[in-house]
Amino acid sequence: MNTAPPDGIVTLLVEDHRSVEQRMADFVGTAPDSRAEAFWKLTDELVRHEVAEEVILYPALRSLPGGDRLADQRITEESEAEAQLARMEKLDPTSPEFMAEFTDLRAAVLEHAKAEERQVFPLVNEKVSSVRLVDLGERYQKAKHSAPNHPHPHAPDTPPGNKVVGPLAALIDRIRDAANGL
Ligand SMILES: [Fe+2]
Numbered sequence: 001m002n003t004a005p006p007d008g009i010v011t012l013l014v015e016d017h018r019s020v021e022q023r024m025a026d027f028v029g030t031a032p033d034s035r036a037e038a039f040w041k042l043t044d045e046l047v048r049h050e051v052a053e054e055v056i057l058y059p060a061l062r063s064l065p066g067g068d069r070l071a072d073q074r075i076t077e078e079s080e081a082e083a084q085l086a087r088m089e090k091l092d093p094t095s096p097e098f099m100a101e102f103t104d105l106r107a108a109v110l111e112h113a114k115a116e117e118r119q120v121f122p123l124v125n126e127k128v129s130s131v132r133l134v135d136l137g138e139r140y141q142k143a144k145h146s147a148p149n150h151p152h153p154h155a156p157d158t159p160p161g162n163k164v165v166g167p168l169a170a171l172i173d174r175i176r177d178a179a180n181g182l
């Protein structure tokens with residue numbers, strides 16, 4: 001019988017960071033023809049993580065001493081990553097421009113995760129009770145899976161730039177709406 005206590009939110013977040021890092025490392029070697037699909041999977045995982053953090057972790061952080069400033073900095077970085085994903089959505093994934101953007105995105109995402117692990121997570125672990133950490137962890141998992149998975153939207157019939165809402169914006173909205181309703 002497994003009697004290990006359930007994981008708190010920080011344990012879950014760190015596991016997800018390692019998973020995103022691995023997916024990004026694997027993406028570098030992806031054949032150009034397979035990049036669109038692989039990048040959509042990466043985007044899905046990354047966006048679920050960041051939106052669930054915004055909805056569940058960062059409000060809890062704001063109630064801690066010094067938490068507001070840390071939350072503002074990290075949420076700014078998350079918004080920048082979303083803007084970069086939106087730019088990449090308009091590029092041809094087989095192009096060198098796309099891979100140049102990916103290199104920037106990867107560096108920014110790794111830096112952001114490192115800042116969370118150095119500054120945010122230790123504070124949360126220290127100041128939040130273990131019961132609450134487990135409760136936040138359960139809510140984080142629910143928020144992450146609150147929106148259904150969507151397969152990669154293959155070959156749009158109009159140029160992406162002409163769309164009002166691209167697949168990325170739709171994904172972010174879906175997850176945010178569902179997570180906010182928890
Ligand atoms: Fe984050």
Ligand SMILES: [Fe+2]
Nearest residue numbers: 013053113116
């Ligand atoms: Fe994170």
